[in-house]
Amino acid sequence: MFASLHFPGGSAILASTYRWGILVVKIRRLIPSPLYSTAEWAAEARFLHWLTLFWLGIGLVVLFSASYHAGAIESGDGLYYSKRQLLGVCLGLMGFCTAIHIPLQKLIKVSAFGFFLFLGLIFATKIPGVGMTINGATRWIDIGPFPLQPSELIKPFLIMQSAYIFHRWSRLTLSKRLWWLFLFSLTLLGILVQPNLSTTALCGMTLWLIALAAGLRYQSLLLTALVGVGIAAISILQNPYQQSRILSFLNPWADSLGDGYQLYQSLLAVGSGGLLGTGFGESQLKLSYLPIQHTDFIFAVFAEEFGLLGGFCFLLLLGTYSILALRVAMKSTHPIQRLIAIGAMIFLVGQSLINIGVVTGVLPTTGLPLPLFSYGGNSMISSLLIAGLLIRAARESQSAEVVAIPHQAGASPSLIRLVGDHSSIATARHRSPANGLKDSPAYRQSREATSLKLVRQRKRSSLWRRIINKMHSSRSTAPTLSQQNAPRARLAAKKQRLKQRRQDRLR
Secondary structure, X not given: OHHHHHOOOHHHHHHHHHHHHHHHXXXXXXXXXXXXXXXXXXXXXXXXXXXHHHHHHHHHHHHHHHHHHHHHHHHOOOOHHXXXXXXXXXXXXXXXXXXXXXXXXXXHHHHHXXXXXXXXHHHHOOOOOOEEEEOOEEEEEOOOOOOEOHHHHOHHHHHHHHHHHHHOHHHOOHHHHHHHHHHHHHHXXXXXXXXXXXXXXXXHHHHHHHHHHHOOOHHHHHHHHHHHHHHHHHHHHHOHHHHHHHHHHHOHHHHOOOOOHHHHHHHHHHHHOOOOOOOOOOOOOOOOOOOOOOOOOHHHHHHHHHHHHHHHHHHHHHHHHHHHHHHHHHHOOOHHHHHHHHHHHHHHHHHXXXXXXXXXXXXXXXXXXOOOOOOOHHHHHHHHHHHHHHHHHHHHHOOOEEEEOOOOOOOOOEEEEEHHHOEEEEEEOOOXXXXXXXXXXXXXXXXXXXXXXXXXXXXXXXXXXXXXXXXHHHHHOOOOOOOOOHHHHHHHHHHHHHHHHHHHHHO
């Protein structure tokens, strides 16, 4: 305004400056800490945020050790895989920061577009000249130095879309239910024919558990589970390499130089670590003995270098992460928040446990990477996007609603329930009515007419509104009030203070 008074065009310059300032603020949100503060977040959101970055940092260090020898032999550059992984980390962190700063309601609006886009790309891998085959599986689309893997990138959109559909399941017509069941089945079928049985099973289990948490009928879920197991059995019978993996899992020492070679070398690496490990960078099995040591079997290198103690600490990290995710799901006041938290926990923690089970010989050999550890830009981007969705659900679960329980003169104690924190605070105590008044029709009618009032605290009240509320509060607590209305005035003042404190917390 000052500039516009002194020279023409000043208003336009100030408006342009303001727009550029807003753009800079939005760009800063795409960059991880320390350029944005987490002090005002809920406790679970803060812990999950720093735990994700800590998990990512450990994964980059372990990948450097596991891939240096392979990179030096294959390309003459020991940092080949680490430098390419950093590209996926940069893209993933941009998606991560975007997810934690955009409301879930807006993210779900674009989830259908991403779901259909990557569903089409999954089937595009079967087009000759488009799909790229590696180790007998056609899962990638060759777009240059950064091949695209749609079966990995569809995971965050599958979580959001399934959460949105299943939480509205009871309100959908039969035709819409059958349509979405067909689309989800088509997704699993497209991943299965690549072939990629492990990712198909993981996505199927995630959809099934999200539907279970949404409250779908047990009979339908049981029938779906039986159909899924049957399809998996048919796939195993028709693919000889999947049969050999299961047979070698049962006894890897019977064919240690053939089908059981991967698991045999993995068990040797895990056992060689001992209690404290051989030390960082001192793994011997990664030197051309352990196959694909920087992707599916990277945990074997980690266990050899850091030992049983290091493996136990990583399992402790996964346990803490899952507990925080479950707390987010339990505290969520909206079904979508709860379902997204459950889906994110399955893809991050569940996939990690499956990978560790494969490395230690507990489960048959699969092609699932270890999230935030294994080499692969698509897996890194997908994992960071899913972690961002979980943190966003944690942020929104604590800023949901305030339930105010009204009172009447002579009624029982009134409460204000803070739903986000699952805590109740007693605000006042009133005189209990006489026994005769309790039985009176007027008292029963007034008690039945009392209902809960939901007050949404989405943003801070305006200055004018706060001044009016302060005037009402001071007027209600004036000394000229009668003794009969004094308890109500004190209760109103205390409610106002609690409401102001809650607003300050949610800013």
